[in-house]
Amino acid sequence: MNYDIIVIGSGPGGYVTAIRAAQLGFKTAIIEKENLGGICLNWGCIPTKALLKSAQVFHYINHAEDYGLNKVEGTFEFPNVIQRSRGVANKMSKGIEFLMKKNKIDVIMGTAKVQKGKKVSVTDKEGKTTEYTGTHIIIATGARSRELPNLPQDGKKVIGYRQALSLPEQPKSMIVVGSGAIGVEFADFYNTMGTKVTVVEFMPNIVPVEDEEISKHLEKSLKKTGIEIMTNASVESVDTSGEGVKATVKTAKGNITLEADILLSAVGIAANIENIGLEEVGIQTDKGRVLVNEWYETSVPGYYAIGDLIPTQALAHVASAEGITCVEKIKGMHVEKIDYGNIPGCTYCHPEVASVGLTEKQAKEKGYEIKVGKFPLSASGKATANGNTDGFIKVIFDAKYGEWLGCHMIGEGVTDMVAEAVVARKLETTGHEIIKSIHPHPTVSEAIMEAAAAAYGEVIHI
Numbered sequence: 001m002n003y004d005i006i007v008i009g010s011g012p013g014g015y016v017t018a019i020r021a022a023q024l025g026f027k028t029a030i031i032e033k034e035n036l037g038g039i040c041l042n043w044g045c046i047p048t049k050a051l052l053k054s055a056q057v058f059h060y061i062n063h064a065e066d067y068g069l070n071k072v073e074g075t076f077e078f079p080n081v082i083q084r085s086r087g088v089a090n091k092m093s094k095g096i097e098f099l100m101k102k103n104k105i106d107v108i109m110g111t112a113k114v115q116k117g118k119k120v121s122v123t124d125k126e127g128k129t130t131e132y133t134g135t136h137i138i139i140a141t142g143a144r145s146r147e148l149p150n151l152p153q154d155g156k157k158v159i160g161y162r163q164a165l166s167l168p169e170q171p172k173s174m175i176v177v178g179s180g181a182i183g184v185e186f187a188d189f190y191n192t193m194g195t196k197v198t199v200v201e202f203m204p205n206i207v208p209v210e211d212e213e214i215s216k217h218l219e220k221s222l223k224k225t226g227i228e229i230m231t232n233a234s235v236e237s238v239d240t241s242g243e244g245v246k247a248t249v250k251t252a253k254g255n256i257t258l259e260a261d262i263l264l265s266a267v268g269i270a271a272n273i274e275n276i277g278l279e280e281v282g283i284q285t286d287k288g289r290v291l292v293n294e295w296y297e298t299s300v301p302g303y304y305a306i307g308d309l310i311p312t313q314a315l316a317h318v319a320s321a322e323g324i325t326c327v328e329k330i331k332g333m334h335v336e337k338i339d340y341g342n343i344p345g346c347t348y349c350h351p352e353v354a355s356v357g358l359t360e361k362q363a364k365e366k367g368y369e370i371k372v373g374k375f376p377l378s379a380s381g382k383a384t385a386n387g388n389t390d391g392f393i394k395v396i397f398d399a400k401y402g403e404w405l406g407c408h409m410i411g412e413g414v415t416d417m418v419a420e421a422v423v424a425r426k427l428e429t430t431g432h433e434i435i436k437s438i439h440p441h442p443t444v445s446e447a448i449m450e451a452a453a454a455a456y457g458e459v460i461h462i
């Protein structure tokens with residue numbers, strides 16, 4: 001019952017932390033109340049990508065003629081599509097079980113609560129409570145769908161992401177509130193499968209954290225596929241008393257009423273800080289997140305927090321990196337602090353969006369004199385062969401020293417290309433070094449090299 005490290009929560013923050021801790025020789029336990037793998041594997045990153053893949057395949061089937069094939073009409077049973085996604089999630093969760101065994105990490109199933117004296121109590125399904133002691137306790141309890149007071153989720157007509165991933169039948173129409181990555185991915189999936197989708201976004205642009213040009217381009221592309229998009233609009237109230245949902249939406253031109261079978265609330269997340277013993281131990285929180293220093297130590301020595309629970313970017317790869325940094329520091333290794341300015345962000349709708357670093361607006365606000373290069377995918381041989389030329393690459397360099405300030409991409413496959421910019425920026429690569437790094441032909445990645453060349457007036461293919 002005594003461990004060097006106890007990790008609470010087995011999402012990409014928790015399970016990765018536990019594996020790295022075990023690798024470093026710590027006697028490690030991980031506590032999970034639901035499924036190994038957390039939101040990411042069970043209700044987030046992975047099952048959404050499985051649904052989006054089904055939608056993409058369906059789209060390709062229906063566009064067979066574009067590839068010189070005979071016309072076919074794709075058909076599907078919606079429960080089977082959901083079942084495939086759930087199967088992928090379960091498989092990944094089982095994989096974590098294997099990794100825990102392989103690394104000799106004790107898995108304790110139950111609901112954990114931290115206590116004073118570096119103790120953790122765990123209550124299992126039968127209601128039995130057991131106490132464990134850890135020299136270091138790392139809290140990674142993650143987050144859940146955020147509920148707005150005027151958009152209470154009933155799980156049936158007003159739903160969150162969990163229900164959107166497991167609906168028993170396909171809705172004919174859906175209102176998606178919020179156009180961050182989660183909202184846009186579900187909008188794309190349901191629209192491609194034939195649901196009439198309307199997206200309502202409070203901000204002037206969809207995917208509001210992205211470079212404005214990317215947001216505007218995505219808006220146009222999604223509208224072309226039939227998604228209705230309302231920006232500068234907010235849902236004031238919902239009425240679920242009738243057959244479907246009626247949402248009153250405030251717009252610049254006054255209030256309007258939208259009707260649909262279902263409303264998906266995708267307005268962000270709320271960290272799981274309640275009932276985990278934070279107050280009893282004296283761990284400080286602010287605005288609903290746990291406060292930590294740069295090594296993820298909370299206000300109470302011996303207790304740490306990582307992942308969606310703390311006020312950093314709520315992304316799986318961030319949670320994992322924080323956990324690794326946290327345990328390596330505990331081990332006394334020479335560790336670099338995480339550079340939160342070099343975190344890639346991806347949205348897996350069609351076309352995909354991927355970015356890292358400063359947007360053009362942010363770079364200008366920071367006082368940089370910049371060089372901007374753009375390359376349209378319509379000029380890429382590989383994108384043309386793929387039949388997916390919608391999109392472009394935009395790169396931003398500091399005019400003085402050539403530092404790569406930002407990379408913004410929209411198009412098929414860009415989420416697999418953004419890592420190049422992350423590594424290059426980490427290595428302080430300049431624009432000219434990108435131009436002189438020979439990219440393979442034909443690949444869509446050549447467009448990055450060409451965009452860099454465009455910034456310096458050396459572009460070849462436009």
Ligand SMILES: Cc1cc2nc3c(=O)[nH]c(=O)nc-3n(C[C@H](O)[C@H](O)[C@H](O)COP(=O)(O)OP(=O)(O)OC[C@H]3O[C@@H](n4cnc5c(N)ncnc54)[C@H](O)[C@@H]3O)c2cc1C
Nearest residue numbers: 009011013033038039040044045112142307308314315316
């Ligand atoms: C629909 C959707 C799509 C997403 N897509 C992406 C994506 O494509 N890429 C990306 O990077 N991120 C994506 N995310 C975000 C990503 O899922 C989260 O950033 C990530 O899961 C956070 O990891 P975590 O370890 O902090 O917490 P979580 O994954 O939330 O895991 C926390 C775990 O702690 C457990 N827990 C909570 N309280 C207790 C307790 N008291 N005792 C024991 N266990 C407890 C929970 O059951 C859960 O398993 C997506 C999220 C959603 C909702």
